[in-house]
Amino acid sequence: MNRSENSSGPHATRTPVQGAPGLYRQARRHVHMTRRLDISLYRKSFLYLALVGLTLYAVLFSTTPAVHDFFHEFRHHLMLVPCH
Numbered sequence: 001m002n003r004s005e006n007s008s009g010p011h012a013t014r015t016p017v018q019g020a021p022g023l024y025r026q027a028r029r030h031v032h033m034t035r036r037l038d039i040s041l042y043r044k045s046f047l048y049l050a051l052v053g054l055t056l057y058a059v060l061f062s063t064t065p066a067v068h069d070f071f072h073e074f075r076h077h078l079m080l081v082p083c084h
């Protein structure tokens with residue numbers, strides 16, 4: 001299933017391909033970048049806790065109208081965080 005795409009280098013994706021193969025190549029490039037990414041447990045845990053903290057803050061304490069109104073009923077059903 002290997003096509004004859006012998007173009008390699010930084011300008012390989014600049015060549016006009018018909019839609020899906022370019023997208024597939026870009027996805028494979030991102031998979032390679034992710035596999036090469038090597039971060040320590042400390043940084044992983046920091047990223048994880050920051051993500052969880054931001055999510056909980058957005059759901060429970062955000063005053064942005066769109067987010068606040070969307071989670072309004074959920075927040076009242078929790079009966080933990082008063083909002084009015």
Ligand SMILES: [Zn+2]
Nearest residue numbers: 072076083084
């Ligand atoms: Zn309320």
